[in-house]
Amino acid sequence: MAVDENFLRAWRLILKSPEMYRRGFESGMSLPPLPQLSIFSRVYVLGMGGSGIVGDIVSGLKQRDSKVVVEPVKSMSVPPNVGPNSFVVVVSYSGNTTETNWAYIDAFSRNAFVVGVSSGGRLTESMKMKGLEVVEVSKGLQPRYAVPEMVGVVYGILTPFDGFNPREFLKTIDELEAYAKDFEDMTRNAAVELAEKLVDKPVIIIGPEHLSSVLHRFKCQLNENSKHPAYYAVVPEAFHNELEGWTMIEKFSYVFLRSGYEHPMISEALDWAEEHLRKSHADVFRLFVKSSSRQAELVKLIFFTDVVTVALARAKHVDPFALKTIPQLRPLLRKYLP
Template identity: 35%
Template sequence: MKPAPPVTRMFTTGSTPHRPAPRLPLEAVQRAGGSLGLLQGEGADNPLDLPQHLPSRQLPNWISRAGNPLPPRGLHDAQQLPLLAQRQRHGLPTDAVAHLQQAAEVLPAQHGLIIPFVHPLDDPQTYLRLDPQGMADLVARFPAMGADAWEAALRLQPPPGPLSAVVILGMGGSGVGGDLLAALLRPVFPLPVAVIKDSRVPGFVGPQTLVFACSYSGNTEETVNAYKAAKQVGAPAVVITAGGLLRELAARGGDPVVQVPPGIPPRAALPYLFLPMVGALRHLLPRTDLLGEWAEAHAVLEDLGGQLGRDVPADRNAAKQLADRLVGRLPAVYAATSDLAPVAYRWKSQLNENGKVLALWHSFSELNHNESVGWEDRTLAQRVAVVLLREPEEEPELARRIAATREVSFSAAASVSEVIARGKGRLARLLSLVLFGDFVSVYVALLRGVDPTPVPPIDEIKRRLRG
């Protein structure tokens, strides 16, 4: 058994350290040429026979032999992203960007040339061409959305009592807020909390069950039907939506409605769909300082936005660095605890919808009872990039379990990265990991040369069901 790959700690409780790219010898240039050749679908052999002395006037011809001539601002440009995506679809190693950066550093030293390297995620043209609807900007607005949503939450009246349970209805991007709420409340809330992603409600739902019905569009079939079923048995409800049939039904029944701003993809509206539920339950948590928890969480989110946004260069941006490691591989996102499991699921869903890639997710220690065995398929395992979502402080037994799993199961993985939550409060820790993953998912899409916003398969399935 080969040793597990070294862990790259992409994000810690402190600021992300600056790690300058290493300066490698001339073979880095040759590997870069090989990368460019493979972008064009050529064979695995290096198509470039770089001469020992390369006059600057020959450089454009050298580049054009591997692909279209590149603009003078660098060896890599957003125009080349479709080629990079082609290379990754064929399952080839995803080190082209690194090789190009190394070549850009080495060539001036070897040949006296000035070739600035522009990482594609640092190039404004990447966002203009591939993100016309502004998903990257929506992710960056997460802290501001959270502040607006919290103000709306504080205006909600306390739920009628007495209550015996809380149920959250929601699908997809509208339902993940329920998963996060259940994880947030589990250690401190006196009542059971259930998340329902179906058209039916459990048999225990009744007049003493508080129901949150979450649907961004207001027309999600499963959520609308489940809401109707809950009202038939007399359950009080709070509706969180931007409009649609659900808002109409709530108005008729006299249920309070939290109005979500329209025009946002549901997955990008998470603060509006999640935080009002937290605020609505604050009266049932007299010993939990939810106001203080949100104040800390908001400060953490604003700090993260300043570290992970599109304007922060890749060499100082941990989210961009992690996206580089995931592209062309199968991401497997593992939560260190069951409380972080909804965050791992959020990462997986965002990689699906924004990044347009398949992804796995699971949590410790449940994965040690099943998925650990799946890593025996070493051929597939070599294409998996592991991401571990961890707490800043963990029980020694958990740390030993994760270390043992790395050695036994992840030894064949392409890479292992850790993302460590920020903050003291549970709300800050959950949301810091969510925001990090949202940034990563958008950067994965852009590195693959795809627009992160449209979701054609979802739209097509809905169209066929309507037909």
Template identity: 30%
Template sequence: MIKMKDLIQDFPHQLQESLNITKQCNLTVDRSISNVVICGLGGSGIGGELIKEWIRSEVKVPVEVCHSYTLPGYVSKSTLIIACSYSGNTEETLSAVDEALESGAVIVGISSGGTLSEKLEAHNFSVIKVPSGLPPRSALAYPLVQVLEVFEQLELLRSSLKNEVMSAVHLLQEHQEEIIAEAEQILNELGSKRLLLYAEDTFRPVLLRTCQQINENSKELAFFNVIPEMNHNEIVGWAQPSDQLLTVFVRSEEELDRNKKRLDLTHGVVSEKAAVRSVHTKGTGIIQKSLYAIHLFDWLSLFRSEENGVDVVEVNVIDYLKAELAK
């Protein structure tokens, strides 16, 4: 029986294990890569969003994340497709891979098995195998680190970032009890409200991941937006007060100066209309801070599921959709 609490608590170890898996990888390509498309959905796709943000200042070629059945029109023989599907059977990713095969692109798969592994191996493409048997959302550490490894092995980054992941492992282990305590504090403040998250745009994938975890684990809706974009539209919506939201500002001492000022001002505006709280991420750099926040909000999603009296693991409505689509 899967125990979500154990899986969340094990996240630092999973990151370490995923780093160990990279030592077994030996990727090569026979051509120059001009752009990269990372394909994946849900728990298998969020890793691509995180990596795209993390490598933004280090990557040598354009990167796009595809959460769709179809690929961008520019995909060609010089494109690298990184296909992520934990089960190996995600139909949207398999459809995108079929297009990639037709285009002659280079493909690397990340999966625990399934049709994706069979398809790519049949075409002599590399597949990085990750441990099976987990809910995809609880296996984030594996595609996350392996996508980073693909970029590093194919020399698409100006410098290695894996040491930052290792530092994050130590950070999470050191602050585990503190993280749990803060998650419990946020839960108490949340009460019957819904969660709304704001942060600098570098944290967009973290906020997206948090909402996904609240959706799947806690079985309720959650919302987010980022600075500076929300200062050009959503902030006007705060003309009316709301007692139905807890607005959590995810902060970092490394924020861009202009964004820091925007966040401070936005906090002031929102605090007059709704309950607010700030979360101050620990660590150095976007990788450590992102993983710290992810771990914190994963715990929150678990505690919220317990408060809601729901099965944290089941995703019956997703199973229903898959069954109906298969007819």
């Protein structure tokens, strides 16, 4: 059955995440030497969808004491302060993402320093014609499955900047590789068990701000891989508004992504929220992974939640690769490709 075959293929791709991070990292490191970094006040990472989450993850992987600001941009234009002192990384797996191509043109017109990450398409063609550097990634994947490689590329490109340590990155991926071995059995593991409990209800994902990239990634993977409605809430902001809207509690499953690096106030508030929902007879689940660093925690949680979404696709008998609705809209967007 095609769904079962694609489940196996998706699972194996996720298990290859450590290898993909490393391959991308090596490609990013192979760029020619960058110009004087002191001129750059900020790094912008442009992208949409699977390519867009790359900027969020790379920002989360940056060393905490770094003064470099990494700003993801998911728009048809770049912020008004982008200019000659801006370092811009344009990420479009296909190279044909309409919004990203327009944002790239906007950045280039403002004389920003621009590099690209893509597997081909209009973006690669345009950048090469302008003499700009493009790191090409493996072809033949859907963007969301190429995320580890693209993250590795962007991290590799940014290693000359403060806060992007090659040795620490590779140590983080080594830790992920050891963790991933626990998921080689596709029939029974913690991710499969959680997926089977999420089948019947929309999912609300809650977690601390420093894990916002994981919350967003999990939500998007549930949408695309599992064809499942999902939403996420970032704490502490959600405790000042969204919390009051949890009024149809029994209609949702609540997944808390917990961290070993939470502020004590955040930990207490999240504990309270979990208990509040349980008292209201909600389906509440907690995810936590042991890790040696914030960066290792982040990639391990991304890995775990990716596995959950593919296991949920299998439980629902849906194809974790095929998309039905997004491709219906895509031709309309592509009409506006520059």
